[in-house]
Amino acid sequence: MSAERKMVTACIIDDDDIFIYGFKKFMEIKGVFAEILNFSNGQEAIDYLKDPSYADKLPDVIFVDINMPVMDGWEFTHNFEELKSQMGKKVSLYAISSSVDVNDINRAKKNPVIEDYILKPISETYIADIINSYQPGLRNAN
């Protein structure tokens, strides 16, 4: 079999449509080979992750905003933690927020479920590197 480059699935959860638009556009421009799912709040994302019909379409990496209506980033993280063990694959979680509140920053840093706390405005290169690091292509080569 030839070495096939596998698509990374990234997921962005944010109530800010402009941010989601920019995020997707940038990944396109940076040539990040990824499928991007987007949800406008934590509840929508949890509903997706729980749905067995999407079990084979789980993301590799999730970027979640902190301040959102309906279900905010903290509550999402909490629910995600409970779901994590039942999910068929390893899914990494990053928090993305423009909050410079030290309480938010420390809370994210202390939470082992959150890989990193990324402050907005984001560095597109950093995000691209994160997504690329989940590129399993090389390891998958037979």
Next chain:
Amino acid sequence: MSFFDSYDFTGESTAHLARLINNVNTGVWEYNTITKTAKWSKGFYAILGYQPGEIECSYQNFFENILYYQDKQPFLKATHYTGPAPAPVAQIRLLTKQQGYQWFESSVLKHDDDDGSFIYGVLNNINQYKIAEVKAAQADFRCGETGRIARLGGWDIDIASMTLNMSREVYNIFELYGDIKLSIEEAISFFEPAYRQTIAKAVDDAIKYCKPYDLEVQFKTAKNNIIWVRAKGIPVIDDFGRCVTVRGIFQDIDIIKRDGLSMQSSINLLDDKNKRLQNFAYIVSHNLRSHAGNLKFMVNLFEETKAEADKEEIFSHIKTISESLSATMGHLDEIVKIQSEIGKERKLVNFEAMFNNVMALLRTNIDAANVQITTDFDEVADINYIPAYLESIFQNLLTNAIKYKHPDRNPIINCYTRRDDNHIYLVFEDNGVGIDMKRYGDQLFGMYRTFHHNKDAKGIGLFITRNQVEALGGSIAVDSTVNVGTKFTVRLT
């Protein structure tokens, strides 16, 4: 014969007695009321600091020169006492040779003899005791005055008899006058009901476990004045470690305590305000940052995009961000305005008129949503308030109720006023979607907090309402059930 055989000195013992009289450190005198002659013992001279015969031995000399003029009356009164024996004792001041006036005790015995009428008397120097007594009285007075000024009294409980003794000042604090003896239970019943159990337990623990206590509690005096008092008790133990007495102080600390409490409430207010400002700064910074971040993001994207169609879309987003920034600045202005308007004059505002005003402003929204509104401002018709605030409060609550109407039914809004002893309340009820209080209750009045997936939600209305209400010293409470409705209770004053 021995002294113990008889109390009367007779026969030969008289000579013996005379020697005794002349040698003891006591002045003995005798006065013959018929011949008007006096006899003084050696001791008489000695206690005044003289040698026998150094001064004239006469009643006149004694009365005019030695006896302090102010003590003449008590001396005469005791000397001429005619009632049943024993004759009273007078305390008098006599002039000594070298030590000025000193205190003496004078006892007198009248004796009607065959030779005429004799008066006998004995003088003893009691200066030391008298001075001590005066000092003690002074100390006592000072102590009493200190207690009176400090509003502080002492008390004790004798454990064996379980009796309570209280000082004068404690009675004064109780506002109990006259001779009233209180039992422990009666004394405890003066404390306000909320503190009665605390004080009873403290006294009990002091008696049973020798545990001291120091409490600041409320107390109702016999004249129904409610005051703050400090009650402190310390157990006194015997050699076996058992409590035999509980001794304590009782102080009226009402003024200090009330000052302290009002200071504390000022501190709490300031603290709340500080927290709100801090929170506000974070929120504003967060909001501005997210717009600024997006702006930078879009500008970068604009530069890196080649496709003309994409550029157009990006530019439309930049326009949106610019509008959001203006809106945020508008919110900031509104919040700053709350603080600057706080100094504005309060006016008598009519609830009904103001509510109709706001309804007219929101007419389009009200009609579009088929809102049914009932009001009842009979209980409180007017209020002294900043008109702009009341208008804003009505407007935010109405808008809020319409925005979060239940999708399955037409909105019903019920608005009315209530009054209790000290406050005026505005109640605002709707039958909208409601909000999960357990989940969002503490964030409801936060800035830019939105909870429903509603595109119109900005998270600013309730934040401003709360700030306006609190700026005028009121508070706002909310009660809500999901799918049933929400009730806001605004305490205006």
